[in-house]
Amino acid sequence: MLMKIPKLYFLIIPILFLFVSSVTSTTYAATEDLPFLKNQNGVTQNTQNFDAFIDNATEEVNSTAPMVNTIVTTLLSIMFLVGVIKMGYALVTKTGMVLKGSTGVLIGIPIFVLTLRLFFILSFTTNKQGVTLLVIDGMNLLVRVGLFVSIGMVLIGLLMRLFHKFLNHPEYARWSKRLYIGAAWLCLLTSVMPIVIRSI
Structure with missing residues (x-):
């Protein structure tokens, strides 16, 4: 008989735990709005959360965009100036490989900048x-x-x-x-x- 009592306790304790957790979760759920129900404006709770997330992400992007723009344009300007210096060196020393690389940099950077600007303009305005x-x-x-x-x-x-x-x-x-x-x-x-x- 003494061996059967602990087994009974092991059965009763999980059942009580499940009962208490289900009661508390239902009372909590009764006080909260269901996420799939529409509020007075006709917008679901998930939509409001998603809209808030999008607004926050947009604000963060807008706040960091000038800094990123400055850094990227500065790096591209540095690369362009290095290409100009390399072209001057190649013209003086008659080095074909350096001239070819500097010409590629001088042609590629303006095309890259123009393509990047056009991409952002078209992606945000069309x-x-x-x-x-x-x-x-x-x-x-x-x-x-x-x-x-x-x-x-x-x-x-x-x-x-x-x-x-x-x-x-x-x-x-x-x-x-x-x-x-x-x-x-x-x-x-x-x-x-x-x-x-x-x-x-």
């Missing part, structure tokens, strides 16, 4: 309709650029043909022929392929 229009306008711009480049290739080909007539040099004839073929292919691809790809 909506879905604006993105669609931007992509379509970009495609139309590339089509028109291709057509104008093909016209320029034809004009240069005519000039090469004129040089061939005056100088009777076979290279000018070959160049003009290549330019005609390239212009025809470029005009065909830029005018037909966007329509074909969009209709697939």
Whole structure:
């Protein structure tokens, strides 16, 4: 009999613990608003918490953005100045590898800065309709650029043909022929392929 009493206690204690915890949790839940119920404004509790989180994150980003902008632009300016110094060194010493690296830095940094600025401007100021229009306008711009480049290739080909007539040099004839073929292919691809790809 003495051995059965502790076993009974081991059964009663977890049952009491579960009962007390369930009672306290239900009374606590009764005093709190349920998160999925709407309040008087028609907004759920989870939505309010998420909106508060987004507002706090936006304020933090806005507060740190000037410092990050200053640091990034300063580092890029330092890299650009180092590229200028390296280019001067390469021009004086006639070092091809240094000249190539400095030229890449001097070309790459302005392109990177412009791309970064355009990315942030477009990402914060455009909506879905604006993105669609931007992509379509970009495609139309590339089509028109291709057509104008093909016209320029034809004009240069005519000039090469004129040089061939005056100088009777076979290279000018070959160049003009290549330019005609390239212009025809470029005009065909830029005018037909966007329509074909969009209709697939």
